[in-house]
């Protein structure tokens with residue numbers, strides 16, 4: 001059954017709470033940190049890495065067990081303790097308050113799940129098996145990481161900069177679309193792989209746009 005729809009949610013600056021501070025919580029928190037969320041951990045104990053992140057003021061830490069009412073103000077919550085009854089109480093409070101919640105012990109209780117992710121700058125490739133096999137998801141990630149190497153970070157950044165320029169300079173959506181498609185047909189990726197790529201100057205971008213818009 002296809003219960004899940006993949007979406008990319010902007011959580012930068014949003015309050016994300018994690019109940020529990022073990023290995024699983026740490027992994028979920030690393031994903032949240034990547035997106036620059038405001039993170040609060042509620043857990044009597046946390047891993048050394050989480051202690052360090054707290055010390056560096058990158059996460060908040062409430063050093064005690066979860067209590068009903070703790071989730072006030074949260075946008076999203078991970079229930080990541082090793083006690084299913086605690087996670088269930090967290091899920092209950094979150095659902096009553098309309099907060100997105102993930103139960104690390106029981107995917108059935110969660111209303112969102114965490115995919116395995118390949119990250120290359122602005123490019124994210126998310127993989128889910130709908131909870132059937134997280135390790136299989138991780139294996140597929142490793143395969144995709146080979147296929148989509150670090151060169152994609154530069155490539156996607158180049159496309160982004162070009163897209164911004166094209167959007168700023170060309171008002172016709174038809175011409176814009178054709179120019180942007182033409183960009184992906186160029187050998188930029190190959191140039192990056194072989195070390196021949198150089199960032200274009202504003203002038204070069206302008207010249208490329210003027211030259212190409214004539215015959216699209």
Ligand SMILES: C[C@@]1(CC(=O)O)c2cc3[nH]c(cc4nc(cc5[nH]c(cc(n2)[C@H]1CCC(=O)O)[C@@](C)(CC(=O)O)[C@@H]5CCC(=O)O)C(CC(=O)O)=C4CCC(=O)O)c(CCC(=O)O)c3CC(=O)O
Nearest residue numbers: 104105106107113114115116128129130131133134137138
């Ligand atoms: C449903 C989901 C909900 C969620 O957590 O969001 C979920 C649930 C559960 N995972 C369990 C176990 C393990 N999960 C991992 C690893 C990962 N788990 C992740 C995601 C998800 N796990 C979501 C579905 C993803 C999908 O759709 O495929 C990854 C991809 C992302 C991440 O965590 O960031 C990350 C790999 C990251 C990477 O390397 O890329 C490992 C391996 C390890 O820990 O090293 C094990 C041990 C081996 C095993 O048991 O298979 C258990 C049983 C717990 C128990 O036994 O009590 C449950 C509970 C259940 O099945 O209901």
Ligand SMILES: NC(=O)C1=CN([C@@H]2O[C@H](COP(=O)(O)OP(=O)(O)OC[C@H]3O[C@@H](n4cnc5c(N)ncnc54)[C@H](O)[C@@H]3O)[C@@H](O)[C@H]2O)C=CC1
Nearest residue numbers: 020021022023024025042043044045065066081082086104
């Ligand atoms: N969804 C996933 O990706 C995975 C989920 N799991 C499940 O997640 C559970 C947690 O795994 P780990 O992080 O490895 O366990 P762990 O034992 O390392 O961490 C548990 C954490 O929960 C905290 N905790 C316990 N009671 C609490 C309470 N009442 N309030 C707040 N915090 C509390 C503990 O202080 C500890 O920091 C496992 O029991 C397993 O069932 C396991 C592997 C992957």
